[in-house]
Structures are given as C-alpha cells and as structure tokens.
Amino acid sequence: MDDRPTVPPASGAPSPPPRRRRWWLWALLIVIVLLIAYALLHRRAGTPAPGQQAGGGGGWHRNGGQNPDQPxxxxxxxxxxGDMPIEITQIATVTPLATVTVRSLISGYLVKINFTEGQEVKRGDILAEIDPRLYQAALEQAQGTLAKDQASLKQAQVDLARYQLLGRQKSIQQQTIDDQTYTVQQYQGAVRYDLGQVAQAQTNLDYCHIRAPVDGRVGLRQVDLGNYITAGDTNGLVIETQLKPMSLIFAIPQSNIPTLMSRLGAGATLPVSAYNAADTAAIATDGAVSNVDTQVDTTTGTVKLRAMFPNTDEKLFPSAFANAHLLLDTLHxxxxxxxxxxxxxxxxxxxxxxxxxxxxxxxxxxxxxxxxxxxxxxxxxxxxxxxxxxxxxxxxxxxxxxIPAAPKAADPNAQQHHTGHRHRSGGDQQPN
The missing domain is CATH 2.40.420.20 (conserved putative lor/sdh protein from methanococcus maripaludis s2 fold)
Known part of the structure; x- marks a missing residue:
C-alpha cells in the first residue's frame, strides 16, 4: 500500500479551447446536408429508387407514364x-312577299269594320266602310252637270247642221257657221270634263269601301269604329301580311357565285331548309332558291338570295331570324x-x-x-x-x-346463370 499523498494537478495547466471542441460537429452537419441534397437531386432526375430497376416497374415510363416499346x-x-353534300349555312330573315299598311284614300267617318284581328282575307274583300253619303251626292252632281252639257252639245250640233245647210244655199254668212262650229267644240270639251268629274266621284265613292290589297292575314286594328280617318293617316287602318308563300332572304360568299349560277343555269333546283335561330331544329325543309340579287355587296363580299317556301303550316313567321341551309351541290x-x-x-x-x-x-x-x-x-x-x-x-x-376491340354487350341471362351456378357451387362444396 502506497502511503504517498496524492498530488493535485497544478491549477495553472491549460484546457482545450471551445472552438476546437465544436468544429467536428459543424463538419458532420454539413456532410449530412450535402448527402440529403444529393439524394433529392438524383431522385428528381429519375434515378431509380433502391430495389427498382431502370426501365422496369411493370412498363412504367416517366415520359408520359407508358413504355414507348408497348403498342x-x-x-x-x-x-x-361516298357522296359529299356541299351545304352553306347562313343567317337569314323570314321576309313576306307583301306587307301592306291598309290606308284610306279618302276622308270620312268609319262606319263599318268587316274583319277581326288575325283573320285570313282574300284580295278584294271589303275590310271597312266609310260614310258614303257625301261622295254619293258629289257623284250625282257630276252626273247632272254631264247631262246638262250633253244636252247643250246636242243642241249646238243641230244648230251647226242647219247653218251648214243654209250656207250651201248662200243664205247666211260663213262667219255664223264658223262661230257655231266653235260652240260645238266647246260643248264637246265640257262634256269630256264632266265625264272626268263623274269618274272621279265614282272612284271616291268606291274608296268608301276599303278592300284587302292582297291575300294574307290582317294584324291588330289601328283605328276603332266611329273615328274620322283621312288619307294622310300614318298608322293606317290595319297591316296585312302575305303568309303563303313565304320567302327567306340570306347571303352567301361571292366565291360560291360561279357554282350557284352554273347550277341555276343548268335548270337545277337548289333546295333550302330553314332552321331556328339556334340552328338546332328544322322549321321548314321544302324551300328552293327562286332569285339571286343583281350585284355583290362590296362591304361584305356576299350576294343575297331569296328562297321560297310554301309555308302551308305557317311556321315561318314574318321578320323572324332563321338559319338557311343551302344544298349548293353534291360531290359523288x-x-x-x-x-x-x-x-x-x-x-x-x-x-x-x-x-x-x-x-x-x-x-x-x-x-x-x-x-x-x-x-x-x-x-x-x-x-x-x-x-x-x-x-x-x-x-x-x-x-x-x-386497336382495342369494341366491348360486347353483356347477356343478362348468361350473367344470371353464371352467378347462380357460382352460388350453388359454393353452397355444395364440403370442407376437406
């Protein structure tokens, strides 16, 4: 046993500096960060993960998700x-052949209305009547004046014949004969004027009966019974529109004019169908091109066409928008x-x-x-x-x-038979 006393370390011995003790910790941390960054960069670049072969993975490919070697x-x-129909589709306007504002040609009180709103009328039907009494009186006055002047003319003609006879006998002067000749001519002019007055009065009397100018349908009445109407009324009595037949006006590009004119010149009928404004449903399919405008619109480079439709069902309504489908030609x-x-x-x-x-x-x-x-x-x-x-x-x-085969329609009977068979097999199976 060593009985020597333990000698404590000298208090003045130097200890390691703190920076030297921690430098290896910072170095280890930097190495870890670099390893993590390296692993992330290689994974983004497509490096296969451990345990996965490059180009493997059941056909998976990072370019589009499929293997380019597979079909x-x-x-x-x-x-x-086959046949290719050349069809032109253009926006069109339903345009009637006649839209007439029925107006009175004379002034007077409206005493009779012979139509109902929306009625189909024929050309010449009397739609309304104006009080005719003043015009009847004017006609009778003109006829009276005519009769008076006609009598004066006859008297003058008789006198002229007598004077001419006396003149041949040298019994009167020639001047008297000439004066009577001019008198006859004056009465002839008066009679001719009276005839014009009678015709005018008769026409005014006829105008008391307001007639339908065309076949068509009348719209809403603009004037009520008893009103005083004149020839200058802006709104007129009623608006009449011809509905049968009906036309469709649309424009086609000028590049199609040669084919269009060639077909029409050969006597071909170019069919036209009218579709609704949304171009989703057909309105009429029995139309045909009837006329082509005489010039190209320079602002649009198009030419207008008119297609006629019988419109027996009146589905084409005046001034409505539609889509015209023109079958210009068919390539066979x-x-x-x-x-x-x-x-x-x-x-x-x-x-x-x-x-x-x-x-x-x-x-x-x-x-x-x-x-x-x-x-x-x-x-x-x-x-x-x-x-x-x-x-x-x-x-x-x-x-x-x-090219995948089209899926076949499943047979419900076969499916039911298969399902039932499977259930029976499962129920009859005995465990070993």
Whole structure:
C-alpha cells in the first residue's frame, strides 16, 4: 500500500479551447446536408429508387407514364368512297312577299269594320266602310252637270247642221257657221270634263269601301269604329301580311357565285331548309332558291338570295331570324375520311396512316370540302386505307399501335346463370 499523498494537478495547466471542441460537429452537419441534397437531386432526375430497376416497374415510363416499346391503343376508321353534300349555312330573315299598311284614300267617318284581328282575307274583300253619303251626292252632281252639257252639245250640233245647210244655199254668212262650229267644240270639251268629274266621284265613292290589297292575314286594328280617318293617316287602318308563300332572304360568299349560277343555269333546283335561330331544329325543309340579287355587296363580299317556301303550316313567321341551309351541290364518289383523322402540322395537313404491320406512317394529304363529320381527301390516300381518328397524342412515324376491340354487350341471362351456378357451387362444396 502506497502511503504517498496524492498530488493535485497544478491549477495553472491549460484546457482545450471551445472552438476546437465544436468544429467536428459543424463538419458532420454539413456532410449530412450535402448527402440529403444529393439524394433529392438524383431522385428528381429519375434515378431509380433502391430495389427498382431502370426501365422496369411493370412498363412504367416517366415520359408520359407508358413504355414507348408497348403498342399504343388508338381508334381507327377506313377511307371510303361516298357522296359529299356541299351545304352553306347562313343567317337569314323570314321576309313576306307583301306587307301592306291598309290606308284610306279618302276622308270620312268609319262606319263599318268587316274583319277581326288575325283573320285570313282574300284580295278584294271589303275590310271597312266609310260614310258614303257625301261622295254619293258629289257623284250625282257630276252626273247632272254631264247631262246638262250633253244636252247643250246636242243642241249646238243641230244648230251647226242647219247653218251648214243654209250656207250651201248662200243664205247666211260663213262667219255664223264658223262661230257655231266653235260652240260645238266647246260643248264637246265640257262634256269630256264632266265625264272626268263623274269618274272621279265614282272612284271616291268606291274608296268608301276599303278592300284587302292582297291575300294574307290582317294584324291588330289601328283605328276603332266611329273615328274620322283621312288619307294622310300614318298608322293606317290595319297591316296585312302575305303568309303563303313565304320567302327567306340570306347571303352567301361571292366565291360560291360561279357554282350557284352554273347550277341555276343548268335548270337545277337548289333546295333550302330553314332552321331556328339556334340552328338546332328544322322549321321548314321544302324551300328552293327562286332569285339571286343583281350585284355583290362590296362591304361584305356576299350576294343575297331569296328562297321560297310554301309555308302551308305557317311556321315561318314574318321578320323572324332563321338559319338557311343551302344544298349548293353534291360531290359523288369522292374519298371520305372522318374529319377528326385530319391533322395539321408544320408542313400542312396530314393523317396517321396505319400500315399493314400495325405501325404508323405520317401521310401528307390534300383535302376538299367538309361536312357532316367527314372530309373529302383529294390526294394522299386510297380507298380502304386505315387512319387514326383518336389517340394521336403519342404517335410518331413507326409507332406500333393496337386497336382495342369494341366491348360486347353483356347477356343478362348468361350473367344470371353464371352467378347462380357460382352460388350453388359454393353452397355444395364440403370442407376437406
């Protein structure tokens, strides 16, 4: 046993500085941060996670989520020959052939109205009557004046004949004969004037009966019975509109004028259908082009057309807006593909052509008119060629494609039989 006393350390010995004790902690922290940043950057760049092979994962690919080596599912259709109707659709206005404001041509009190609002009338029907008594009196006065002047004319003519006889006998002077000749001519002029007065009075009397100018329908009455009306009334008595037949006025681009005039010149009938303002339902389908305007509107570059409709059901209402569908022509035996198959690229129009080995070829095409979901192919395809109509997002030249089969309708009887059989099998099964 050592009985030597323990010597305490000298109080003045130096201790390690605090900065040297902590520097390794900061270095470790920096290394950890760099490792985390490195792992995050490589994960964003697509580095496969541990345990996952590059390019594996059951066909998953970070470019679009699919493996480019797998066939791309698409929808396809076949180019085929058919007819393509060239139809022009334009906004139109329903325009009657005649809209007449029925006015009185004379002044007087309205004593009779012979129509009801909305009534169908014929040309010449008496719609209203004006008090005729003043005009009847004026006619009788004119007739009386005419009768008086006619009698004076006859008397003058008799005197002229007597004077001419005496003149041949040298019994009177020639001047007397000449004066009587002029007197006869004056009475002839008076009779002619009186005849005009009688005709005017008779016309005014006829105007007391206000007649329908055309076949059509009268609207709302503008004047009530008993009012004093004049020839200068702005509103008139009633407005009459001809409803049968009815016309549709619309404009087509001037580029279609050559085809239009060629068809009309050949005696063709160009059918026109009228649709509602929303262009969703047909109003009348039995119209045809009847007239073409004589000049192009320079502000719009269009020419106006009038199409006539029988309008027997009166569905075309005057001044209403509609959509005119003009069948300008029909192209027969042209190559058609669905419009959705035609794509637009930097070099123009093209289609995705499906080759016999189910790979894609990009084929440039020239198109013609379109309509009813189809487009005319002028060049670039042949009848029977298959083209892609849907699923073109990831297609490239040489891409392998597949066309999924259309799902078959399930047979409810077969499904019920299968379900019942399964239940029976499950119920009859005995545990081992």
């Amino acid at each position: 791309q599912p698409v929808t396809a259709d076949t180019a085929k020959l 035996d042209v190559l058609l593909v669905p419009t959705s198959a035609v794509q637009t690229g930097p070099s123009g129009l093209f289609v995705y052509l499906i080759k016999p080995d189910d790979t894609i070829e990009i084929r440039d095409v020239t198109t013609g008119p379109s309509g009813a979901g189809n487009t005319v192919i002028a060049s670039g395809l042949a009848s029977g060629d298959r083209v892609v109509t849907d699923g073109t997002d990831h297609l490239r030249a040489g891409t392998k494609i597949t």
